[in-house]
Structures are given as C-alpha cells and as structure tokens.
Amino acid sequence: MDPITLAVIDNRLRAIVEEMGEAMLRTSYSQILNSSRDFSVALCSAEGALVAQADHIPVHVGALGFAVEAVLARFAEIRPGDVFLLNDPYHGGSHLPDLTIVLPVFAEDGARCFFSVVRAHITDVGGATHGGYNPEATEIWQEGIRIPPIRLGEGGALREDLLAMLCANTRIPRDVRGDLMAMVGAARLGAARLQELLARHGRQGLLAAVAAILDLAEAHARRILASWPDGVYRGEAFLDDDGHGREDIAIRATCTKQGGSLHVDLSESDPQCAGFVNSSYPNMVSAVRMAFAFLLDPEVSKNEGAFRPLSITARPGSVVWAEEGRAVTLCTSHCSNEIVEAIIRALQQACPERAMGGWGRRFRVAIKGRDPRRGRGFVWHLFHARPGGGASSAGDGWNAAGEWHSAGGLKFGSIEMAEVRFPLFFARHEFRPNSGGAGKHRGGLGCELLLRVEAEGPAIANTAGDGARHGSAGIAGGADGLPHRYSILRHDGSERLLRTKEAGVAIAPGESLHILSAGGGGWGPPSERDPAAIAADRREGYVA
C-alpha cells in the first residue's frame, strides 16, 4: 500500500467520524448532548474492532466494540437497512443512560464491511429517579429500562412501535425521540461516507488500508512501551463510598510491563458494592484502555491496534466487574476514574514524565422541576463548575477542564443559553482559588458556582458522584487537589451540605446551590516550584 493512499484513507476515516460528531452536536435535542457533548461516535470493522473514533469522550471509546460484538452475537442475519439499538451493560452497553446505535455498512457486492456506531447519553431512561442516576438503586431494574440488542429499524425505516415503547419509558419522550433521530442520522451519515470510500478504493483496497492503519498504531504503541523499564508496578485508588454506608472502596492495579507489552491486573480490587459505583465489564476494559491511551503519545491513533499490546485480568464479582443484575449507572465516571487513577499511580514509577496529576472526580446534580415561563417540566444536568485538570511534567493543570473520563471533552455550554432555556440564574461562576494541588506544577483550579433555582414550586435535586472526601491524586511528589464541596443555601440562612449520592432533595423557588468543585492534582514536589510561578499565582488570584 503506497503511503499517500494510506494517509489519505486514515485521515478520511477521521474526517468521517468528525463529521458524524458534528452532526450529533448540531441536531440532538437534549442539553447533555448539544451543549455538553456527552456522546461518542466510531467506525468499527465487520468484527467489531475499533477502526476510527473522533476525540469525544475517552471512557466511551474503548467500549464501543463490545456493542458491535453484542449485535453480532444476537442477530444471525444482518441486512442492509437494519438499525440496531442497545443500552444493557450486561449485553454490550456500559451503563443504561448510554444508548448505542449500531448500523451495518455494506459494500456494493453485498459484503458487510463496517459498522457505524453512535453512543449518546440520554437524559432520562426511566427508572426510579429522573435523570438516569439513581443513588439508591441496589439492582439494575431500579436504574431504568434495559435494552439488549434490538432491531430498531429494518429496510431503512425505524419501527414506530419500538420507538413508542422507548418513549413510553422515559419522562421526556420528545427529547428522547429527537436524540434518537439525531443518533440514527449521524450513523447514517457515517455509513454514506464509508460507502463513498468503498466505491473509490474498492473493498479489498479499503480493508487492506484499515489493516495497515491498525498495525501502524500497534507498532507505535509498542515502541513507546519498550522505552519504559520492565517491572511490576502497583497502585491503588479509593472511592469515597458506595452511597450505602461502605467507605474507602479500593481499586488496586498491578501493572506488569515487559518489552512492548503491558498487563493490567485489577483482581485485588474490593468486592462489588450495593450501590451504582460498580463497573460493567465493557466499561472496566474501556477505563483501562483510557489510562493506557493517556500515557502514550497523543499522535498514536486510538484504535484497536493501539490496544493490542494491552491485556487485562479482573475478578467477576468485584467492584470493577459486577455480576449481572447489579446497579452500575455511575460507572462511566466512578469507578472508571479510580481505575485510571490506580493505573497512573502504579505506572508513575515506570514513566514519571508521562504520568499526570489526577483530574477531578465527577459530582453531578440533576434538577427536575417546572419552568414557569414555558409552563412545562424540565430536567437540567449540571455541567458547569468543572473540576480542575491534573498538572504534568509539561506544566500546570488546565483550570475547569474536567474529569479523567472526559479530559477536556465535556463542554459546559453557554450560561446565556442555559438561562434562556431553563429557570436558572447563574449569579456567580468563577475559578475557586487554592483548589489546585500544590506541586512543581500546580493542579488546575476547580470552580465556584452560585446558582439560583427559579422553578415553579419546589425543584428536586439528585446527586451522583464522588470526590467530596478524596481529592484528585497528586503525582510524582505533587499534592492532591481540594475535594468537592456542594451545598444548598436555604431561605432561612442555613446551609444544607449535599452528599455525592443522594436522591430527592427539595429546593424551594429562589434558593441557591453553592458549588465548590475539586481542583486537579499537582505534579512534582511543591518545593521545586519556580518563584515566578508562585508570584503569578498570587497576582492572578489562583492562590489567595
């Protein structure tokens, strides 16, 4: 294969997934997608190998191949015009709110060559609480509707009966229908572009190029691994709690690096929990891949080839690999972030210049209420007040850049737009001084948000998250960042602290949420910080 053709195809595949992502962003209905970008798209091979993905949400991406595998396992016959849907974390999904559309792509000769895949976080999938995250759930049936792989469409048309069934199982059917249409539209756009590529290069030519692209990524990843000292490295990280009284739940990683290969063993992690911090299997694999990807060079293509040097073992029934039926909704955030943290802590010994300070943990709030201006209900998810990014050997962390699992990929969206669309008033939204972990390089700052809720009648808040006790990890001698602190300021002047996992907290009209989000972890000993950087921190008010 000549290198120019290969480069053109490689880049064309990336251009296709970027175009699919752009279409999702522009067409989807719910705020979580069109403002905060909580979706991912990918092109997979006929067998489900990840071929190309756009820079969306890292924790989705290593898991998308499982969705294709689940469709292949369920359906013996797959025809042009089929549209598949799933969300079941025990059958190809990661957690219930992430719906995944899988669309087969055929060459002109009828051979199935690819799958076009779109995964998007849907605002409400039923279950006991609005907004998808039920901190009280102890089994998956309390978390929402389970969708094993189903044929949502055939012969190019979607099945209205199934769509109606899905819409009947959510509190916001209009948004869910609009989002599903956007997902199918984006998947079809990807399929159409792939067909153009198949027509131009022929099936053999395109598949040969794809094989070469995966091989190149593998070789690149192995070259980097080979430059680290061989050895066995251990690291651990702790969840605050499971929401049901168990605290300091440990994730333990034993990483064995040998030559161009890395084995990650998570089997010493704590047993599974009562609450939703357990991980599904695909999500656990994806979290390990995410940690690995963060330690490689940014130029390595993040496809199936790049992950070939990586092998994983874990124990069924542990927090990182729950038995079927357990609650898992929080897992794309937690315990994903702690899996990454344990691996980075372990491998900081092998590659301290590559290991980075911890990024913030997720602490979400979903508010349900009634909008007096529009006279209808709303569900709003907190994406503002992002926590800080971790520092690294290259410099300070990014302020307000978010969590490990999204790494600067979740946008909080316009405050002006949020105020137009929701009965909310953002009185204050600025950096939180002193929140970044100290170090030779300082962790990024979290934020302070003062948010007045102006719903008609009491609004109900649910929380889902972690990190009010454990701050983002300091690495290579750096200090941890400050943990989260969220509260409600009551009309009577009192302050009600919010736990990271609770449901049904009422907020009266005119009361405010006061949110102080976590800072990122520092990198390197604080004693080595440049005095000029210390002075600048004070001048700019990053450190008070």
Next chain:
Amino acid sequence: MSGGWRIGVDVGGTFTDVIGLDPDGRSHLAKAPTTPEDQSEGVLEGLARLAAAAGLTLAGLLAATRRIVHGTTVATNALLERKGARVAMLTTEGHRDVIEMREGLKPARYDLRMPPPPPLVPRHLRLPVRERLRADGSAEVPLDRASLDAALAAAREAGAEAVAVCFLHAWRDPTHEQAAAAAARAALPAAFVTASHAVLPEIKEFERFSTTVVNAYVGPLVARYLMRLDERLRAAGYAGPLFIILSHGGVAPVEEAAARAVATALSGPAGGVAAAVALAREGLGQELVTFDMGGTSTDIALIAGGEARLGRGREVGGERIALESLDIVTLGAGGGSIAHLGPAGTLQVGPESAGARPGPACYGRGGTRPTVTDANLLLGLLDPDHFLGGAQKLDRAAAEAAMAPLAAALGLTIEQAAEGVRRLVNARMADGVRVATVRRGVDPRAATLLAFGGAAGLHASAVARDLGMRRFAVPLFAAGLSAWGMLLSDLRFEVARSVNAAPEEVDLDALFAALEAEARARMAACHDGPLTLTRSADMRYGEQVFEIPVPLDGCRDAAAVRAAFHARHRALFTYALEEDEVVLVTARVAAIGHLGEVAGRPLPAPPLAPGRRPVLLGGHRRELPVLRFDALPAGTELAGPALLESATTTILLEEGDRARMDPRGWLLVEVGP
C-alpha cells in the same frame, strides 16, 4: 474617474507587493521591503516604485487612482507573536473567567501533558462591574457606577491600551455595555474601546467575549496603522476610497475595518484565495491547492469545485474568533525562516524568521543566522545579481558565513547543510498541504498546486512530488498574486437581527425589508455601484442549540421558510422532524457591492538571451539553463531541469518536469515521475 488606476497592496512579512491596473487594463507590479515598525512606510515606498515604473510621480499616480484595496497582517502578527495591546476587560461581576474557562473544553483529547495557554487578558485585568441582565433583557442588577468607575480606575492604573466591554446578555439589550463603553471612552480617551454587542451581536458568551477580546487585543495596532496609512495616502495626493480585505474575502471601508480589527485576522492571505478562485474560473481547474510562500509564513487553502471554503469560529493563535472567515492553513515557515539546531540536536527550520529586518544573511543587512533563502543562494538556485530585478544584491559570502557554524555542528559541508535546510522546508510545506487537504478528507493528487508568493516557485516541484500531485502552476503574477486578488474582491457585509421566534410569529416582510434598508444605507456610504442583497436565517428545531444557515431568497411566507429549513436539515443531516417546533433565531441580509470586473495582464518583459548557471541539486553539481519567465511567449514548452526567473520570483523545474506557458497568464507544469 471611471477610467482611473486601481491598486492592490499586500503587505507580507518580508515584502510589500503593489499591483496597479492602469486605465488601459495593463498591470504593473512593484515590490518594496516591508517596514514592520510602520507598515505604511513600505506601502508608500511600494506605491512610489509603482509610479516610477509607470513613468509617473507618486502624486500623479494617486491623483489618477480611483480605488486602493489593501490586505494587512498587522492583526495576524500581533496574535501569532502575542504582541497585541494591553487589554482591560470590563465584565459582569462574578463571571470574569469566561475567556479562560473556554467552556471547559481543551483541544487534543489524548494529550494530557499539554500546558494551558496564557489567556489574552490576564485574570488581574479582567475587572468586574456590578451589573446583570436577565435572559429577557430586564436588569437583575442595574449598572453600578461606583464599580464601573473603580474598574476604569484599575484599567487606567494598569496602563490599558484597550478596553473590552463584555457583559452577559448584551446580545439581548446593549444598554449596559453602551453606557460602560461611553464611560471607558471618557476615562481612557487614548484607549481603543470595544463592546461585545457591537462586535458580534449574538447569544453565547464565550464566542462573543473571545471575539471581542481579540478585537481589543489587535484593535489599537490595526486602527493606528490604518489611520496612519489613510493619512499618508491623503497627504500624498490620494482622494479615493481605501478598502481593506477582511478574513471572509470581502472588502470593507477603512473606518469599518479599523473598528472591527478582529475581522482582519486573515486579511493578508485572503487576497491570494480570491485570486485562486478567479484563476479557477478562468480555466486553471476546479480543484486547486493554494501555496502562498512568502518570506515569513506560508498560507495554504483548498479551492474545491471552484469555490473557497468559509466557516465560522476559527482560531488564530489559539484564540476563538466567531466571525465568518476563509479556511486557510498558515505555517510559520517561509524563505526567511531561520535554520537552527533543535533541543535534540536535529536540524530545524523556523518558526523564527529573519523577517524584513535584518532579512536573510545574504541581504547584507546584518543578518547572521542562515535562512532558507541563504540555502537557496548557496545551492545556486538564486541569482545574486538579479534578485528582485537587481534591486537587492545577494551576498554569497555572508550566506556562507551564516551557514558555516550550523554545518560544522551537523558535521556537514556548507553545501550539504544548505541542501538539508531545503529538504526539510520542502517536507514541512508538504505537511502543510496535507493538513489543508488530506486531513479534511480530500486527496491532493487530483488537484493542481497553485504556487505564488515570492518563494513558492523554488519549492513547488519538490512539494508536489512529495504529495504525488501531478501538476503545479505558477501565475505570471506569482509574487503579487495576493495583491491582484484583492482587486477582484467585492464589498461585503452583513446585517443581522436575532428574533428567536417561530416563523409564523415574525413579520417576515417587515423584518427583511428593515434589514435590507439598513444594508442599503450602510452600503451607500461607500459605494454607488451595483448591489446584491441576499436573505438568509439561522434556524433550528426548538430543542436544538445550534442553528443552520438557511438561504431564504424567494421564500415569501412562513410556510416557505419552514419548508426551506426542513429541506436544508434533511440535506445536511439525513432527516427532518416536520411536526416539531421550528425557531428562526437570527435573520440576516448579506450585501455585496460589486466593484466591477477587473482583468489585467502583466506587461511582457523584454526577452532575454537564455543563460546558464551551475547549481547543486540532490548532491549533484550541474549546469541549468536560465530563462526569463515573464518574457516567455504563450505556448512555449519547456522541459526540466531549468530555472525560470522574473524580477520577483524564481521557479525551479526539476528533472522530468514539462511546462507550458498558458496564454491566460500562467505556467502549467506536469510534474515528472
């Protein structure tokens, strides 16, 4: 004065190019060194040289000129080199970190070791003002004079040269911003003051604030420069309009460009893209890749289907500018780029450039570090006695002296080092073309590489070969193509109004009639020629947050507007939801003022006896024929290797290249195997 001169002026990093079309449609090109401290000096010098070449005095030429169009790189350079004004940002209390938060987004998802960029306005100069509008435009907190005065005192104390006023919901009601801007003008009379509602009157604070802050950052430099240029032209006898080409490829009167300096961020390269579109129309081909290599930087753009791409929300120097602009890739490398040893001990070229002063070592103006131009001279590819038509003698000994330490460090001979510099810069140029084509999913091999700018001709053949492109073309105007392109651009601006309502709730006739009247009135201030007005609207479904632009010419009623939106949505995204709520967010009228057809042919140069020159290519010393490029009769066919020279550019045809002089004014080269 219908028959007067028309003049295009393109200020590059190294040279200022001036193209004049005389009343008979013949074109004349002059070049002068760019004067970085005050670009208007170089512009006036270029005009004087143009006048001299045409046998006129400067005053005589300017008195006979009816239009000057100018592209400037003042804003671009300030952004790229981070040398803009000291800006104070007045912003809504409690929200001063909007521009540094960047909506929580960080580029390069898998690069977690990328340090954050310093914000254009440091946090201690983002000054809170007590005021707050609600989403419906009502005042939750009235504008507090005491806090405004305190912020202005702090701005003055800090020596702010520019003030950006950025308040939440100013898209809905500009009164607080207007009052604060007026107070800022009174308190800091020397400062450049700009407010977000005037720069980008649209919802979404990050886009609006970032664009406004960039306007403030580059505004003082751009405004000062344009006003000085305007004054100098008037003083020299010019009475006609001065137009500035903007990032979207249209032109605007100088006063407007000075107030919206951010819109000139891509002014420099826009002329080249306009010229490429014109050449595509004349038959050069529908698929072109522009390769505009100057002294300091290289601009690359894709012309697909004969059209240049436009987009909103591009970044220049890492800063978001949410205005419409051409899709141009800029590389920080050109003929003046300095070759040096990188941290790992490997050879690197750029991004530092010798610029116009001191220029390459061989210019003999004090440059002591080796540049790409020095390498080309050492390899025999440039003629030391006839560079710029003999106006600039090249000093081979100075080039050798500059290259010697680098060669020694690399353990190479001076000539080997020069070849290395050339190979490296060729590879960087090819990578830049890949970004503009391959990374956008377009195969460059089917396109023609259009080489222009003074330095491209010596590198085009190697770059095309590297990419597998089969053709490149060099226009006779090569060195002045951007300036020529500026003469082809029309006046263009847009008026818009956000309405945020269903099509049925809007009096469409009245709305568009008002916008058209406003557009006509604004255009009348600077243009009395033919005018085209086009209607469009940004629309979305009720729950979406991104609008799509929908052309609405010919849509007379709400039903037609609705149908046009559904059709556009289906075309872009494969589906429409015809039962759902439709919102018309912003109505727009674009006004294009046609400035008249411009063709223009260069005057043929006197033919010259072909010469020969020894060169070093690929490690081999050989003698190449040297021909006069601008004297080649149409239809002339040539085979490489050969050198073609004009007063302003040199072209290298490599072994196997076959070239033909096209009667329409360009050399078309089939690249050898």
